[in-house]
Amino acid sequence: MSPIFWQRKGPAQHAFSAVGACFGGISLEFSGTYTHPAPKQSRRRLSIAQRAQVKHKPLGTSGGFGKGRVVTSDWRADVAEFYDLGPHHPDDIPFYLAHLFGPSASVLELGCGTGRVTIPLANGASFVQGSDNSEAMIARCRRKLEEQGIGPAKAEVGVRDITRFSLDQTFDLIVAPFRMIQNLATEAEVEGIFHCIRRHLSPRGTCILNVFNPKSDRETLVQGWVSTDENLAWEVNHGDTVVRCYDLRERLQEHPLVVFPELVYRRYRNEELIGEAVLRIAMRCYYPQEFLDLIEGNGFRVTGKWGGYAGEQYGTGPELVVAFKDGADFPFIGAHS
Numbered sequence: 460m461s462p463i464f465w466q467r468k469g470p471a472q473h474a475f476s477a478v479g480a481c482f483g484g485i486s487l488e489f490s491g492t493y494t495h496p497a498p499k500q501s502r503r504r505l506s507i508a509q510r511a512q513v514k515h516k517p518l519g520t521s522g523g524f525g526k527g528r529v530v531t532s533d534w535r536a537d538v539a540e541f542y543d544l545g546p547h548h549p550d551d552i553p554f555y556l557a558h559l560f561g562p563s564a565s566v567l568e569l570g571c572g573t574g575r576v577t578i579p580l581a582n583g584a585s586f587v588q589g590s591d592n593s594e595a596m597i598a599r600c601r602r603k604l605e606e607q608g609i610g611p612a613k614a615e616v617g618v619r620d621i622t623r624f625s626l627d628q629t630f631d632l633i634v635a636p637f638r639m640i641q642n643l644a645t646e647a648e649v650e651g652i653f654h655c656i657r658r659h660l661s662p663r664g665t666c667i668l669n670v671f672n673p674k675s676d677r678e679t680l681v682q683g684w685v686s687t688d689e690n691l692a693w694e695v696n697h698g699d700t701v702v703r704c705y706d707l708r709e710r711l712q713e714h715p716l717v718v719f720p721e722l723v724y725r726r727y728r729n730e731e732l733i734g735e736a737v738l739r740i741a742m743r744c745y746y747p748q749e750f751l752d753l754i755e756g757n758g759f760r761v762t763g764k765w766g767g768y769a770g771e772q773y774g775t776g777p778e779l780v781v782a783f784k785d786g787a788d789f790p791f792i793g794a795h796s
């Protein structure tokens with residue numbers, strides 16, 4: 460069946476408040492769960508004439524869902540520099556550290572980005588292998604590892620597509636923090652990541668995946684997500700500039716349910732716009748039972764489930780966090796069960 464695309468044109472809509480979402484490291488205030496220090500601001504997109512007023516060359520455009528704009532092979536090439544500036548990263552590091560078997564544990568991180576979780580894990584585990592398909596994110600991660608004196612015996616990161624890679628190694632813990640799996644929109648990609656998890660999970664190992672918990676039912680989400688508004692997600696001072704991140708929600712696919720947000724990063728000096736970079740990503744949506752069914756349908760056995768990183772019950776909090784093991788390993792009651 461061909462996918463159905465929902466694209467709304469017409470007058471500006473009010474910002475929709477239905478689903479908590481993280482887009483490439485930005486947690487947007489949809490669910491009302493995260494606090495939002497940035498000033499509330501919503502406005503229409505910049506017009507072409509307004510965009511032409513950008514005095515300097517735009518920083519560029521990354522993205523795979525382009526509409527005639529420049530598309531690089533690394534969707535995050537122009538936006539990686541903004542990732543660590545985002546103030547809405549989840550408080551998930553203690554959770555992942557608590558799920559290490561101990562200092563002898565080896566960890567595989569899928570979609571490690573700039574190393575937000577990789578670095579603390581490397582300090583707590585015997586070895587962390589990070590994979591990400593963005594060269595720009597990996598370059599930043601490598602730089603941070605180097606700065607912290609974490610060498611290749613403790614952590615290694617590489618540019619790999621986590622839906623199809625094979626290392627000749629298995630790991631005690633596999634993680635994909637900050638809703639990484641939601642970037643995989645197609646059945647082939649989702650199938651691919653589960654194959655990779657199976658291939659790399661040690662017989663008694665645990666994998667933990669996380670997605671956001673949609674705040675509204677499916678129909679409300681489908682009807683209300685798309686908007687012509689540009690919403691300010693956050694703003695931070697950076698050197699002598701201010702960086703503002705706006706989100707746009709122009710497109711939604713119903714089957715399977717995927718939202719396609721755009722993140723627009725703008726840099727200002729003395730309130731003059733001096734550069735802009737855009738990231739277009741997919742966020743496939745899962746409801747609580749659907750996420751469990753996906754994991755079990757791929758032959759794994761759920762051993763733990765949480766509704767967030769503050770002890771929320773599964774299905775009631777902003778996140779869906781699920782730990783699982785190889786289904787064939789049924790008699791073994793592991794450390795994380």
Ligand SMILES: C[S@@+](CC[C@H](N)C(=O)[O-])C[C@H]1O[C@@H](n2cnc3c(N)ncnc32)[C@H](O)[C@@H]1O
Nearest residue numbers: 483484570571572575591592593620621636637
């Ligand atoms: C939201 S970021 C999370 C980064 C990091 N895990 C964290 O928690 O800060 C998602 C990451 O997944 C990566 N990613 C998306 N699709 C991927 C794929 N098919 N293969 C490898 N990495 C991918 C992106 O490049 C990005 O760095």
